[in-house]
Amino acid sequence: MIPSLQESPLYAMANPASIAFFGASNNYGAMGTNILQSVLSLGYAGRLYPVHPKEKRVMNLPAYGDVADLPEVPDLAFIVLPTDIVIPTIEACGRKGIRRAIIVSAGFNELGEKGRALQQELLAAARRHGLRFTGPNCIGVVNPHWKLNATFLPYEGRPGFIGIASQSGSFVTQMFNYLDRFGLGFSTGFSLGNEADIDLVDGLAYLGACPHTKVIALYVESIRRGRAFIETARAVAVRKPIVAFYVGGSEEGKRACFSHTGALAGSDRLYDGIFRQSGIIRAGSIEEMFDFCYALGAAKAMGGNRLLIQTHSGGPGAAAADAAGRAGLKLPKLAGETLEKLAPYVPRTGSSANPIDLTYTKNPLDYFYSIPDILLHDQETDALLVYFLASAGMVRRALEGLGVQKEEVALHAEKIIADQCKAVASLAEKHPKPLIGFSFLTRENPFIRGLQDLGVPVLAGPERAARALGAMAAYASLRKKLL
Amino acid sequence: MIPSLQESPLYAMANPASIAFFGASNNYGAMGTNILQSVLSLGYAGRLYPVHPKEKRVMNLPAYGDVADLPEVPDLAFIVLPTDIVIPTIEACGRKGIRRAIIVSAGFNELGEKGRALQQELLAAARRHGLRFTGPNCIGVVNPHWKLNATFLPYEGRPGFIGIASQSGSFVTQMFNYLDRFGLGFSTGFSLGNEADIDLVDGLAYLGACPHTKVIALYVESIRRGRAFIETARAVAVRKPIVAFYVGGSEEGKRACFSHTGALAGSDRLYDGIFRQSGIIRAGSIEEMFDFCYALGAAKAMGGNRLLIQTHSGGPGAAAADAAGRAGLKLPKLAGETLEKLAPYVPRTGSSANPIDLTYTKNPLDYFYSIPDILLHDQETDALLVYFLASAGMVRRALEGLGVQKEEVALHAEKIIADQCKAVASLAEKHPKPLIGFSFLTRENPFIRGLQDLGVPVLAGPERAARALGAMAAYASLRKKLL
Numbered sequence: 018m019i020p021s022l023q024e025s026p027l028y029a030m031a032n033p034a035s036i037a038f039f040g041a042s043n044n045y046g047a048m049g050t051n052i053l054q055s056v057l058s059l060g061y062a063g064r065l066y067p068v069h070p071k072e073k074r075v076m077n078l079p080a081y082g083d084v085a086d087l088p089e090v091p092d093l094a095f096i097v098l099p100t101d102i103v104i105p106t107i108e109a110c111g112r113k114g115i116r117r118a119i120i121v122s123a124g125f126n127e128l129g130e131k132g133r134a135l136q137q138e139l140l141a142a143a144r145r146h147g148l149r150f151t152g153p154n155c156i157g158v159v160n161p162h163w164k165l166n167a168t169f170l171p172y173e174g175r176p177g178f179i180g181i182a183s184q185s186g187s188f189v190t191q192m193f194n195y196l197d198r199f200g201l202g203f204s205t206g207f208s209l210g211n212e213a214d215i216d217l218v219d220g221l222a223y224l225g226a227c228p229h230t231k232v233i234a235l236y237v238e239s240i241r242r243g244r245a246f247i248e249t250a251r252a253v254a255v256r257k258p259i260v261a262f263y264v265g266g267s268e269e270g271k272r273a274c275f276s277h278t279g280a281l282a283g284s285d286r287l288y289d290g291i292f293r294q295s296g297i298i299r300a301g302s303i304e305e306m307f308d309f310c311y312a313l314g315a316a317k318a319m320g321g322n323r324l325l326i327q328t329h330s331g332g333p334g335a336a337a338a339d340a341a342g343r344a345g346l347k348l349p350k351l352a353g354e355t356l357e358k359l360a361p362y363v364p365r366t367g368s369s370a371n372p373i374d375l376t377y378t379k380n381p382l383d384y385f386y387s388i389p390d391i392l393l394h395d396q397e398t399d400a401l402l403v404y405f406l407a408s409a410g411m412v413r414r415a416l417e418g419l420g421v422q423k424e425e426v427a428l429h430a431e432k433i434i435a436d437q438c439k440a441v442a443s444l445a446e447k448h449p450k451p452l453i454g455f456s457f458l459t460r461e462n463p464f465i466r467g468l469q470d471l472g473v474p475v476l477a478g479p480e481r482a483a484r485a486l487g488a489m490a491a492y493a494s495l496r497k498k499l500l
Numbered sequence: 501m502i503p504s505l506q507e508s509p510l511y512a513m514a515n516p517a518s519i520a521f522f523g524a525s526n527n528y529g530a531m532g533t534n535i536l537q538s539v540l541s542l543g544y545a546g547r548l549y550p551v552h553p554k555e556k557r558v559m560n561l562p563a564y565g566d567v568a569d570l571p572e573v574p575d576l577a578f579i580v581l582p583t584d585i586v587i588p589t590i591e592a593c594g595r596k597g598i599r600r601a602i603i604v605s606a607g608f609n610e611l612g613e614k615g616r617a618l619q620q621e622l623l624a625a626a627r628r629h630g631l632r633f634t635g636p637n638c639i640g641v642v643n644p645h646w647k648l649n650a651t652f653l654p655y656e657g658r659p660g661f662i663g664i665a666s667q668s669g670s671f672v673t674q675m676f677n678y679l680d681r682f683g684l685g686f687s688t689g690f691s692l693g694n695e696a697d698i699d700l701v702d703g704l705a706y707l708g709a710c711p712h713t714k715v716i717a718l719y720v721e722s723i724r725r726g727r728a729f730i731e732t733a734r735a736v737a738v739r740k741p742i743v744a745f746y747v748g749g750s751e752e753g754k755r756a757c758f759s760h761t762g763a764l765a766g767s768d769r770l771y772d773g774i775f776r777q778s779g780i781i782r783a784g785s786i787e788e789m790f791d792f793c794y795a796l797g798a799a800k801a802m803g804g805n806r807l808l809i810q811t812h813s814g815g816p817g818a819a820a821a822d823a824a825g826r827a828g829l830k831l832p833k834l835a836g837e838t839l840e841k842l843a844p845y846v847p848r849t850g851s852s853a854n855p856i857d858l859t860y861t862k863n864p865l866d867y868f869y870s871i872p873d874i875l876l877h878d879q880e881t882d883a884l885l886v887y888f889l890a891s892a893g894m895v896r897r898a899l900e901g902l903g904v905q906k907e908e909v910a911l912h913a914e915k916i917i918a919d920q921c922k923a924v925a926s927l928a929e930k931h932p933k934p935l936i937g938f939s940f941l942t943r944e945n946p947f948i949r950g951l952q953d954l955g956v957p958v959l960a961g962p963e964r965a966a967r968a969l970g971a972m973a974a975y976a977s978l979r980k981k982l983l
Contacts, residue, residue: 045901048860054897123849123859154849171893185815191889195940236815262819269831270822276853277814302963303819303940331760332668332719336745336786339753348752366606366637370759376606377531406674410654414537418528457678457786480785 026149026215027223029117031160031205033092035064036167037084037115039106040097040122041075048121049097050076051169052157059166066091083109090114095157095167100124100135103153104142111146118143119167120152126211127154127278140213154278155210156186159193159203162229168208177202178314179307180230182220184209184278188236188303198460199311200469204229211278218245225253232314234306235261239280240291247295254296255499258313258492261297262306263288296495298488305484308476312485313492315474316451321399322490323349324483325392326372328404329384334372337402337455337479344487348372355395362388381433386440393448400489402482403441405456405475407434407464431463438467445473451489455482509632509698510706512600514643514688516575518547519650520567520598522589523580523605524558531604532580533559534652535640542649549574566592573597578640578650583607583618586636587625594629601626602650603635609694610637610761623696637761638693639669642676642686645712651691660685661797662790663713665703667692667761671719671745671786681943682794683952687712694761701728708736715797717789718744722763723774730778737779738982741796741975744780745789746771779978781971788967791959795968796975798957799934804882805973806832807966808875809855811887812867817855820885820938820962827970831855838878845871869923876931883969886924888939888958890917890947914946921950928956934972938965 022028036056040049053076056065066087067075074080081087084094084106094110096103096118103122110118125136136153143150151158157168161176170190174197183189186208196202205227207220217240224233233253240246250259265274265282274282292299300306324346328334338348348371351359356369362383368374373392378384392401412433416426445452454475460466468475476482505511519539523532536550536559549570550558557563564570567577567589577593579586579601586605593601608619619636626633634641640651644659653673657680666672669691679685688710690703700723707716716736723729733742748757748765757765775782783789807829811817821831831854834842839852845866851857856875861867875884895913904912928935937958943949951958959965 045898050901051894051897127849169894171897173893183815185813185818187813187815187889191813191816191940194945198942238818264815264818264822267822267825269825269829270818272831272853273814273818273821273855276851276855277818277857302823302961303816304961304963330668330670330674331756332666332670332747333674333786335668335721335747335753335756335760338756339747339750340785342750342752346752348755366610368759370755372756372759374760406670410656411534411652414534414654415528418533457674459681462677478785478787480787 022223022226025219025223025226026117027207027219029092030119030151030158030207031165031223032163033063033165035089035091035093036066037087037091037094037110038065038067039094041067042069042072043075048169052095052097052121052167055166055168055171059161059172060164062164064091084113085109087113092117094118097121104139107139107142107148111143111148116148118148118150119155119157120150120210121155121157122152123154125153125213136211136213143214149214151207151215152210153213156190156208158207159189160205161202162204173197174202176204176229178204178229178231179234179310180204180224180227180232181206181234181236182209182217182224183207183236184212184217184238184280185236186210192307196307200460200466201311212241216241218242218249221246221253221259222249225249225256230257232257232310233259234310235259237261237263238265238274238278239282243291247291250295250297251499255496259295259297260300260306260309260313260488261292262300262303296499298491298495308481308485309488311474312451312453312476312489315472316445316453316489317449319400319451319486319489319493321493323347323397323399324402324486325395325398325400326402327375327389327392328372329375329377330404330406331374333404333479334374337404337483338372340480340483341486344484346483346487346490349397352395352397355391358391359388381437382440385437386444389441389444389452393444393450393452398450400451400453400486402486403452403454404479405454405464405468407456407458407462409462409464434464434467438464438471441468442471442473453482453486455479505706505709508702508706508709509600510690510702512575513602513634513641513690514648514706515646516546516648518572518574518576519549520570520574520577520593521548521550522577524550525552525555526558531652535578535580535604535650538649538651538654542644542655543647545647547574567596568592570596575600577601580604587622590622590625590631594626594631599631601631601633602638602640603633603693604638604640605635606637608636608696619694619696626697632697634690634698635693636696639673639691641690642672643688644685645687656680657685659687659712661687661712661714662717662793663687663707663710663715664689664717664719665692665700665707666690666719667695667700667721667763668719669693675790679790683943683949684794695724699724701725701732704729704736704742705732708732708739713740715740715793716742717793718742720744720746721748721757721761722765726774730774733778733780734982738979742778742780743783743789743792743796743971744775745783745786779982781974781978788964791964791968792971794957795934795936795959795972798955799928799936799972800932802883802934802969802972802976804976806830806880806882807885807969808878808881809885810858810872810875811855812858812860813887813889814857816887816962817857820887820966821855823963823966824969827967829966829970829973832880835878835880838874841874842871864920865923868920869927872924872927872935876927876933876935881933883934883936883972885965885969886935886937887962888937888947888951890939890941890945892945892947917947917950921947921954924951925954925956936965936969938962
């Protein structure tokens with residue numbers, strides 16, 4: 018069902034040993050030049066052959082006047098040329114023996130009737146040479162594990178575990194910085210464009226087989242091969258979670274999809290059905306898609322739908338409980354044994370109901386180790402959600418209060434925060450259930466950054482975390498059905 | 501209906517000329533000490549009288565052994581004492597002539613049966629002296645315009661236009677940093693705690709009259725005085741928008757509310773009805789509440805529900821369109837005259853349908869001025885939503901490409917970005933309709949920060965922006981009904 022990675026038509030797109038590059042020049046305003054700059058600046062280690070009719074050197078690389086003159090047959094042709102010379106270029110690449118291309122150039126199906134004929138012609142030209150391609154009208158490809166960023170935006174992240182196949186290039190490139198703000202990155206990202214040849218199904222199959230990819234994100238405007246999509250997704254979803262964001266379900270979304278990629282979108286009901294059959298979790302926004310991917314990729318798998326919530330603030334706890342209920346989760350009462358073990362840690366103003374609201378803890382490490390450890394041992398729960406309020410200002414203030422010298426406060430604070438992060442991470446490691454955090458703070462805060470960098474997912478706010486846990490429970494249930 | 505600000509029982513809480521402070525010491529671990537530190541560090545300019553049975557000085561301020569010894573009758577008593585001495589302290593304050601108190605101490609209604617009797621006793625004691633109070637079990641008050649932060653977390657923001665009355669103190673204090681990340685701040689924030697005396701209705705009335713407050717946020721677990729709440733809200737809502745976040749609607753939320761503040765929450769249906777009658781917009785999460793407040797407070801009022809979307813990326817445009825449709829907005833086609841004026845700016849690969857997808861613009865300033873100016877002039881629309889992709893890396897790269905010296909790139913980039921921000925802000929100023937931005941970038945990006953600091957709201961992502969515009973259209977319609 019899923020071919021091995023090497024058999025995928027996308028293998029050479031994401032892992033090319035050599036690239037023939039069409040459309041880069043020494044004109045810094047040009048899209049092609051921008052993309053080549055991105056390739057160079059991430060440190061791509063393969064061989065690069067700019068092809069240019071006039072320039073002898075492009076971006077300090079030797080350039081070739083004709084693809085026929087290249088000293089080898091590159092794995093991939095990357096094409097950012099005016100519409101009218103795309104087909105002749107594909108022909109020339111085919112004659113050279115090149116079998117894969119990424120076509121960024123636009124001016125095809127997305128323009129309506131006239132463009133459609135041209136796209137058919139493009140496809141026919143490629144087929145004559147057995148050449149497979151993504152696009153046209155796509156943005157490129159990114160595989161940070163291969164140090165390849167062939168898109169017009171600089172890669173601002175790290176190699177990560179989220180694979181994406183997207184019918185909008187923006188949701189690949191314009192997410193680099195976004196994901197980085199959670200300490201996340203892409204494993205590999207494909208922009209599919211008009212899908213004249215290679216499509217979402219191929220992207221899904223590749224990412225299903227990709228060893229760097231723990232979870233798959235799909236941005237969907239239209240599924241062109243329904244049956245193949247469902248079959249591939251079912252085969253992949255038993256191995257790793259798939260999260261899809263579909264925007265064509267409203268009248269306004271449908272019209273926007275049509276004008277974007279010429280896609281004929283279907284109703285929410287139709288797509289909900291397809292996703293359910295496919296074992297795919299549907300997200301309601303881009304933000305939610307990546308929240309779901311984060312939790313599903315970073316935490317242990319969730320076995321059921323019972324959640325414990327640990328907090329020291331009533332409001333965030335109540336908000337998490339309400340959102341968890343709406344996301345289909347159950348909040349069980351604590352088992353008797355758990356209550357007994359927990360009692361010494363719960364002050365008179367606290368509550369052992371679920372949410373477990375400590376209000377405060379005398380020894381901060383109790384909150385980060387002893388208490389969550391007890392809760393994760395509870396037999397009647399499938400996951401733990403912990404609220405993290407970590408004011409760096411409070412830690413500094415406490416240290417100053419203890420008489421620590423001004424200049425040493427930062428150092429001590431760093432050590433305390435690192436210990437707290439390690440305590441939490443050791444629990445996430447030790448227990449077979451997911452431990453998810455939420456906070457209103459971001460990676461600018463050293464505690465949140467510390468947790469995230471040790472692999473503990475900390476999501477932005479109670480509702481987003483609760484919904485991500487809902488997705489984890491939904492995945493457990495979908496997976497059981499598939500098996 | 502709404503008293504003047506000075507008549508509100510909350511006036512002295514938010515604008516005290518002098519405070520008697522109970523529960524601060526020189527013990528840096530104590531909650532009271534922490535709060536007093538917050539008061540001092542924001543630079544409160546009024547008179548502070550720590551009251552302490554043993555210490556002669558508290559935090560370098562002269563301390564008083566007994567409230568009776570204070571040299572004046574302070575406007576406010578701030579009480580962070582063990583539960584069992586709260587009532588005697590209130591009695592002593594009353595005898596001194598103090599008429600307002602904030603009671604942070606917990607151990608009352610939220611503990612159930614036993615606590616309830618104690619809370620009744622507390623209320624009776626206060627009433628005997630005509631003393632009004634917030635709490636018990638609250639977190640304090642913040643009024644950055646008065647340089648007052650009487651909460652245990654340092655204030656990490658600026659004086660702003662969002663007023664909040666909250667049945668959870670966390671959603672005041674733990675939002676300081678959150679709001680700051682959008683360049684926002686509170687006008688005044690009240691933590692109401694158990695609402696033994698002063699409640700949500702009083703908070704709403706105060707914020708309705710407060711000149712610094714442009715929009716009101718309410719965190720609600722339970723409304724205790726239904727009729728007064730509706731009447732007050734209706735009087736306020738014609739003057740400024742009110743956004744409420746209610747968490748008691750699910751079974752899980754209801755139980756969490758009960759264990760948090762002893763509140764008896766009602767069904768979603770009941771609360772939806774109350775909010776609708778009150779002219780209040782309901783938000784689905786804390787994040788959404790502040791998104792709505794941001795757009796409603798920072799942008800011009802929206803007259804109807806017709807939205808134009810300007811983008812250069814198809815996916816974010818489609819996501820915004822889909823979310824806008826789901827939020828009750830209409831996406832009209834452009835009027836003929838608008839299409840004509842726009843034509844020179846739309847490249848062959850672009851689209852003049854709505855979303856207006858430019859794909860790219862040769863002169864970047866067109867995207868930031870000429871195009872949105874044309875769209876805002878369109879007679880058939882009520883608001884404009886613009887996608888901002890502003891990679892600082894791209895600007896730098898372009899400048900380097902133009903041959904600008906490395907060391908001058910930063911300076912030039914700063915100037916270009918500032919001009920772009922000013923262009924957008926001048927349109928928001930000039931047109932009587934809202935101009936809202938969305939981006940996947942944050943204030944870490946100088947362009948986003950620049951826009952936000954010039955008063956152009958830039959929301960986090962297409963769906964959040966679209967839903968905020970939905971809230972603006974809903975407010976226009978609610979307000980019309982109220983008038």
